[in-house]
Amino acid sequence: MMGTGVRALVCAAGLAYWGRNLRGRMTAFAKLPDRKTQTGYAMALLLGIIGGALADWLNAPLPWFVGPMVVNTFAALMGAPVIGPNFLRPIALPALGVVLGAAFLPEIFANLRQWALPLGLIPVFILISTFVNYVFFRRIAREDAITAYLSSVPGGLTDMILLGEAYGGNTRQIALAHSMRVMVSVLAIAFVVVWHSGSVGQGAPRPVTHLGDVGLRDGAVLLACAVLGPWVAKALRIPAGLMLGALLLSAVAHLTGVTRAPVPTVVSLGAQLVLGTSVGARFAGVTFGSAARSMGFGLASSLVSLVVSAAMALVPVWLVGLDYFEALLGYAPGGMMEMSLLALAINQSVAYVTVAHIIRYVLVMLTAIGAFHVIRRWA
Template identity: 35%
Template sequence: MPLSKPPLAKRPRFDALRAFLPTLLLGLLGGGLAFWAGLPLPWLLGAMLATTLPSLAGMRLRGPGSARKAVLAVIGVMLGSAFSPGMAGDVAAWTISLGMMLFATAVMWAFSFWFAHRVAGYSIETSLYAGIPGGVSAVTAMAMESGADLRIVGLTHATRILVLLLAIPPLLDVLGHVELGMRPASAASWLWLPSLFDIAWLLGSGVAGIGLGRLLRLPNAFLFGPALVSAALHLTGLTHAVVPPSVMAIAQVIIGVSVGIRFGGTPLAAVAFNLWMAALQAAALMLVAIAAAWSIHVVTGYSMAAALLANMPGGAPELSLVALSLGIDPAFVTSHHLLRIAALMLLMPLMLRAFRRRLA
């Protein structure tokens, strides 16, 4: 009787993890150097730059694969923990800000489409998907079923996120948010872990949230599903568990390298024009976000820094993680990004049909 062979299903997953290790180590090295240098958002930006530059040089780096989904769930649980029982009234009071954010999003999308179609010369489908200000994962999946140029769509979104993340620290510094270098004060802070009871609450939030996100077909279900469940548990006071700083740092590294490797296989010389167009578009959208944030601050009195992160066009996991890492009202920021992405995903098919009829 022949010996049974080990199941093959697990080996590809192990091979993918092993292939990702060099990328992860590069991200940790970049994050560690940025942390040592005292740079703002060190683990996120350090890991992002450490992988972006080699990718643009032509190096192919492997992504985290399914590990990114797990990290998104962790971030979702962390974002939900930013809610508290005393915030129930604040959520209702965000209505004006949410409405102003949706108006700003419409302005961003209209400008992005015009710029991509008329200035950059992309097709209608490519311009719509590349110009949508948020939801890069869902947008890419939807673009696969259209005639859009997936390389331009992906490159535009990746460049936008890169530009926004690099611009956030100096912008927040100008706004007076001076705690950009926040870090645990001691080794004990890094080594702190929640109790087993709290860990059970956090893990339960993540698992239940993933199931809820899939059931409700939420955009970016692995992020927003756990965020909703965790927020409900924290708002009702059932738990006050928080994720430790070390886990937050690792999450930042994996999200950072996920941005950086998006430029893999795109040599700088071959995509210089598309990169330039994407960077110009991102800069223009950032100006709209700044104007929207200032308007929200004046009308509602909310923090300019929080309003800015809430209105930045795209990168919900990245921007929500920035808000969480810097303590800039992550509940406020996350709520705005969730509403933005949900609205964009609902409107996307309608907008595509309308533009096809008008411009074909």
């Protein structure tokens, strides 16, 4: 009976979410994508399901994100007409935000003193990582100063591409450098976790939460976080508000004890499928032949960034005893979404990793643009 109530609530919230602007939705539905676009969506999602199932069968960490990402990346580079299901992101991102926010339980307050040092070192990491990659792109890849800098900043993909377009940078190199950094970070760290899991106990699966396991009241709270989060973020002008707004409300709800309920596993896996598919499909229109040079330098830059992250992660391990994988995920050059999901998959502190990446994003946005204009004038 309770499961039926939760499902009914899910349906009602979904209808409310999509119906909040009926006129706009009707206009959108009146302009359905053409057959070619629909086929691209369907192909990408089908490949994502196949990739997720295969990765799950192989017992890979984060299978329903990594599998769809890898399979769609390969398909896109081979010329398959895959199209990322971005129309599902307004559902997947808030859902993921609630999933990550559910990790912010009151117990994390006991760890704040241990977190202070590694979080305080984030500006140092940004400086070192950007400098090392800038030198790589200038001296090895022979890119201009604008392209080299915008390809080197650890974060802010969309902002860096827009700056590159505005000031004559090589936007393909910038986009591929950031996209490759995300993909390589996820795959490399997942591989290391699998290789090392026998001795550190990582990768143990989290308990599965079924829809029926979440009470009616808790379900209503979680759904409210997902539905209202994007509105709150928009009102507060929070960037990446679809996910961060829901994450903020979910974190507040869990920290204050309004709920301690985790999000049903099927919701988390569905969001991962959509987002992993979208990440892989970014490479649509790019072929091995046409972008081999840019991809090669993007791969090399990603490995350079990972080496910097791996070395930097040793500092809080030695000084305050932070778990190495936790420290690594906090400094890793992948995006907040991807690294937080990896933390979730390998039972590390999602709260720490999420906070670390939020701080890094804010610092990048506050400093990178100003530094860019200095470099542009100097160049």
